[in-house]
Amino acid sequence: MKKSEQVAxxxxxxxxxxxxxxxxxxxxxxxVFPDHWSFMLGEIALYSFVILLLxxxxxxxxxxxxxxxVVYNGTYAPLSHVTMSASYASTLxxxxxxxxxxxxxxxxxxAALIFMAAIVVHLLxxxxxxxxxxxxxxxWLIGIGLLTLGIVEGFLGYxxxxxxxxxxxxxxxxxxxxxxxxxxxxxxxxxxxxxxxxHVFIPRIYIVHVLxxxxxxxxxxxxxxxxxxxxxxxQYPGPGRKETNVVGYPLMPVYMAKAGxxxxxxxxxxxxxxxxxxxxxxxxxxPYTPGQxxxxxxxxxxxxxxxxxxxxxxxxxxHAFGHTISWNILIPGLIIPxxxxxxxxxxxxxxxxxxxxxxxHHLLDRPRNVPNxxxxxxxxLSFMLISLINGGNDVIATxxxxxxxxxxxxxxxxxxxxxxxxxxxTKRICLSLxxxxxxxxxxxxxxxxxxxxxxxxxxxxxEELTPEQKWTLTQHAQPAALALPSEDxxxxxxxxxxxxxxxxxxxSEANASQxxxxxxxxxKELEGGHH
Amino acid sequence: xxxxxxxxxxxERFEDPGLPEHKHRKSDSDAIAANRAERQVAIxxxxxxxxTVGTIAxxxxxxxxxxxxxxxxxxxxxxxxxxxxxxxxxLFFIGIAxxxxxxxxxxxxxxxxxxxxFRSSDEDRSDFVKTVKERAGAAGLxxxxxxxxxxxxxxxxxxxxxxxxxxDLGPLPKKELSTTNxxxxxRLVTDPGGQPIKGTDLEIGSVAQVLPQLxxxxxxxxxxxxxxxxxxxxxRPEEFNLNAERLSWTYNGIIAFxxxxxxxxxxxxxxxxxxxxxxxPCHQSTxxxxxxxxxxxxxxxxPLPQLAIGVDSEGYLVAKQAFTEPVxxxxxxxxxx
Ligand code: HEM
Ligand code: FES
Numbered sequence: 001m002k003k004s005e006q007v008a009x010x011x012x013x014x015x016x017x018x019x020x021x022x023x024x025x026x027x028x029x030x031x032v033f034p035d036h037w038s039f040m041l042g043e044i045a046l047y048s049f050v051i052l053l054l055x056x057x058x059x060x061x062x063x064x065x066x067x068x069x070v071v072y073n074g075t076y077a078p079l080s081h082v083t084m085s086a087s088y089a090s091t092l093x094x095x096x097x098x099x100x101x102x103x104x105x106x107x108x109x110x111a112a113l114i115f116m117a118a119i120v121v122h123l124l125x126x127x128x129x130x131x132x133x134x135x136x137x138x139x140w141l142i143g144i145g146l147l148t149l150g151i152v153e154g155f156l157g158y159x160x161x162x163x164x165x166x167x168x169x170x171x172x173x174x175x176x177x178x179x180x181x182x183x184x185x186x187x188x189x190x191x192x193x194x195x196x197x198x199h200v201f202i203p204r205i206y207i208v209h210v211l212x213x214x215x216x217x218x219x220x221x222x223x224x225x226x227x228x229x230x231x232x233x234x235q236y237p238g239p240g241r242k243e244t245n246v247v248g249y250p251l252m253p254v255y256m257a258k259a260g261x262x263x264x265x266x267x268x269x270x271x272x273x274x275x276x277x278x279x280x281x282x283x284x285x286x287p288y289t290p291g292q293x294x295x296x297x298x299x300x301x302x303x304x305x306x307x308x309x310x311x312x313x314x315x316x317x318x319h320a321f322g323h324t325i326s327w328n329i330l331i332p333g334l335i336i337p338x339x340x341x342x343x344x345x346x347x348x349x350x351x352x353x354x355x356x357x358x359x360x361h362h363l364l365d366r367p368r369n370v371p372n373x374x375x376x377x378x379x380x381l382s383f384m385l386i387s388l389i390n391g392g393n394d395v396i397a398t399x400x401x402x403x404x405x406x407x408x409x410x411x412x413x414x415x416x417x418x419x420x421x422x423x424x425x426t427k428r429i430c431l432s433l434x435x436x437x438x439x440x441x442x443x444x445x446x447x448x449x450x451x452x453x454x455x456x457x458x459x460x461x462x463e464e465l466t467p468e469q470k471w472t473l474t475q476h477a478q479p480a481a482l483a484l485p486s487e488d489x490x491x492x493x494x495x496x497x498x499x500x501x502x503x504x505x506x507x508s509e510a511n512a513s514q515x516x517x518x519x520x521x522x523x524k525e526l527e528g529g530h531h
Numbered sequence: 532x533x534x535x536x537x538x539x540x541x542x543e544r545f546e547d548p549g550l551p552e553h554k555h556r557k558s559d560s561d562a563i564a565a566n567r568a569e570r571q572v573a574i575x576x577x578x579x580x581x582x583t584v585g586t587i588a589x590x591x592x593x594x595x596x597x598x599x600x601x602x603x604x605x606x607x608x609x610x611x612x613x614x615x616x617x618x619x620x621x622l623f624f625i626g627i628a629x630x631x632x633x634x635x636x637x638x639x640x641x642x643x644x645x646x647x648x649f650r651s652s653d654e655d656r657s658d659f660v661k662t663v664k665e666r667a668g669a670a671g672l673x674x675x676x677x678x679x680x681x682x683x684x685x686x687x688x689x690x691x692x693x694x695x696x697x698x699d700l701g702p703l704p705k706k707e708l709s710t711t712n713x714x715x716x717x718r719l720v721t722d723p724g725g726q727p728i729k730g731t732d733l734e735i736g737s738v739a740q741v742l743p744q745l746x747x748x749x750x751x752x753x754x755x756x757x758x759x760x761x762x763x764x765x766x767r768p769e770e771f772n773l774n775a776e777r778l779s780w781t782y783n784g785i786i787a788f789x790x791x792x793x794x795x796x797x798x799x800x801x802x803x804x805x806x807x808x809x810x811x812p813c814h815q816s817t818x819x820x821x822x823x824x825x826x827x828x829x830x831x832x833x834p835l836p837q838l839a840i841g842v843d844s845e846g847y848l849v850a851k852q853a854f855t856e857p858v859x860x861x862x863x864x865x866x867x868x
Binding site: 075100176181194243257262269272292393466 | 543544550607615618621622625626627629634638641645647648650700708722756758813814815816830832833864865867
């Protein structure tokens with residue numbers, strides 16, 4: 001026995017003597033994890049969260065979350081003797097006088113951007129492959145929760161330094177709160193401890209940023225991972241991969257080494273970005289005061305779509321009976337995001353209601369095989385993208401020599417016109433990909449090689465797919481349409497009748513109209529005639 | 532699983548050929564290849580160690596105030612850069628080493644684990660459902676409607692106490708959102724500087740930010756600036772396109788607007804001299820100065836409130852009256868009659 005094996009064995013015995021965990025631990029150390037690059041997206045999100053915890057804790061040692069006014073006399077000469085809040089001054093101190101301080105600030109901010117990007121791309125992966133289906137609906141909901149809280153946490157984070165840019169962001173947040181009908185002004189005064197900007201907002205969001213939300217994140221992430229562990233990972237379809245098994249690498253040592261190594265890679269890349277790529281240089285913006293603004297105010301990218309919606313909103317307000325309702329703020333700032341996020345959260349339930357599918361699913365979908373879902377996802381993405389474009393309209397206008405006016409009208413119309421078109425095109429693409437799959441399963445892959453038959457004809461050689469490839473392309477179930485609700489024998493309508501039932505039948509019919517996957521029978525029939 | 536919803540069920544499908552045979556790596560059989568992989572992993576770990584050494588060395592040797600010029604990056608703090616790249620290398624290479632190790636030297640054979648449907652067996656399940664029903668019944672909520680209702684009342688009300696406890700988060704808004712420090716006779720003073728200005732101090736085509744002069748000894752707070760900030764713009768008087776009342780609010784070609792955007796409260800800071808437009812950089816609401824800050828573009832729904840100005844006996848610019856409407860973003864109680 002090698003020395004290292006002996007040590008590992010002793011550790012295992014030591015633990016078991018004290019916990020009796022041998023049975024449980026043995027099972028879990030050999031737990032199987034399927035391998036695919038897209039399964040690393042969630043990991044990136046997890047690791048950036050850990051990086052945020054570490055770098056954020058570092059920042060708390062010097063950051064002073066206070067709006068008391070101080071006169072700056074630190075290293076950064078251009079702001080010498082300027083009156084500013086203590087939080088801005090301490091962020092300058094971290095940036096210029098704490099060794100590694102700027103590095104940590106930049107790592108923290110880059111990690112926040114990567115965190116949000118990883119969550120979004122991870123969510124798209126889960127959506128387009130149908131990983132949210134039963135039994136994983138709870139994890140989908142947790143994911144939506146993490147996304148929403150992530151946006152809030154990021155916003156609160158970059159509001160902390162109290163520079164001219166972030167103060168402007170807070171001003172806008174205040175205006176959204178203030179716009180809520182009936183209670184808005186009260187909520188705003190409670191949040192800010194009086195009139196904007198007041199002296200309590202930054203201390204308050206600080207404790208939310210460093211304690212409350214990270215605590216909730218930690219709890220949600222723990223449950224998220226426990227569910228992944230317990231329900232086992234989904235896997236992509238392929239030879240040998242079934243609904244009833246998991247094919248992959250055992251936790252110890254392969255997955256541990258890869259996942260652990262990947263943490264260091266993510267941390268290393270983030271640290272490199274923090275070292276070379278300047279982000280949020282708050283000293284250039286100056287301290288916040290409500291009477292000034294820095295031109296080209298841009299929020300972080302994950303807020304950009306919201307900003308874009310606000311920018312393109314038509315100037316609508318209702319004035320009646322001595323009251324004002326600001327539709328130009330409520331619709332883009334609260335109503336549309338509310339609808340989008342509620343829709344996202346409910347999607348798994350809507351889909352299973354339409355399909356009537358109550359089965360467990362552990363094999364992932366190839367997006368082309370679920371055209372309507374894929375098209376809906378692409379459509380929603382295009383909606384977000386157009387909003388995001390308008391969120392950067394000033395930057396885009398100056399870079400590409402366009403007018404802001406032009407971009408705004410383009411996006412105002414585009415928001416309604418482009419998504420449906422994207423839906424139709426995506427669906428078409430999915431169906432043609434299905435057709436192409438069917439074609440190569442039945443007729444083989446075109447090789448481009450021509451042969452001459454004895455009769456002098458030229459034929460292209462088709463290469464038959466391997467059984468593995470054929471299986472991968474044809475293994476998926478195709479949904480059958482649900483029957484239209486009908487009247488039962490007594491002439492009374494069954495429960496599922498009515499508009500809801502019809503709608504459901506229509507939609508399930510739309511889901512069922514697909515290119516039929518080829519069957520082995522059809523392949524055999526072709527054998528006779530074709531070759 | 533059991534009840535597949537599939538239009539193809541029943542037809543003969545292609546067969547699952549099962550997991551493809553495992554292909555061994557070179558390092559699995561070839562000792563030389565395995566040793567090479569081992570050396571590679573070791574080198575990667577050593578690169579990480581080098582990174583840490585570099586981090587510590589740059590901490591000791593590089594002056595924190597030293598800036599160097601680099602292509603693309605521009606002026607960069609040398610200490611910060613060296614610390615960061617050292618740290619990045621020390622982390623990154625640990626990761627690459629571990630992954631390379633796993634890929635070349637750890638077993639790479641895929642294994643299969645069985646998965647079982649989560650649903651329990653039918654007996655277990657019906658037992659469970661029965662138990663839950665029984666237990667729920669044992670509480671007797673269905674029968675004891677008095678308890679049910681009173682519990683509803685209690686649970687409904689218990690959430691109210693925190694609302695009361697949170698009451699002191701802030702004062703009530705009262706009239707705060709509708710009032711500013713501008714009033715009849717209050718002088719306009721420059722910001723920054725705090726100097727009163729004469730009607731003649733401002734040249735045609737220029738802009739100035741002003742605040743109301745506060746009584747001696749009062750501190751100006753950010754809350755005040757957030758409501759009081761005003762922009763003065765001077766154009767040729769004949770360029771105004773105003774009704775008689777609004778024209779009388781101007782003085783000698785000088786017109787004054789609240790600088791706080793009527794959309795969401797940003798500072799409306801950009802003035803285009805040629806077009807005489809004021810632009811808010813937040814969402815690009817654009818206001819026409821000649822027509823009393825009428826909104827000509829963007830999401831703002833109302834013009835910027837105009838402040839009536841004139842001069843006092845000494846020739847200094849003063850407000851002739853308070854704002855006639857609340858400044859800044861809308862709110863429920865705002866009366867825009
Ligand atoms: C999901 C988690 C988090 C996100 C998305 C996030 C995001 C951010 C962002 C974008 C900033 C602005 C950085 C800048 O450019 O100055 C920030 C600042 C800050 N964060 Fe976080 N953060 C997270 C978690 C944490 C945690 C766990 C802590 C502490 C335990 C923390 C402590 C701080 C501090 C002290 C600042 C202000 C200091 C400064 O800006 O220099 N953060 N955060
Ligand atoms: S705050 Fe001025 S346009 Fe929105």
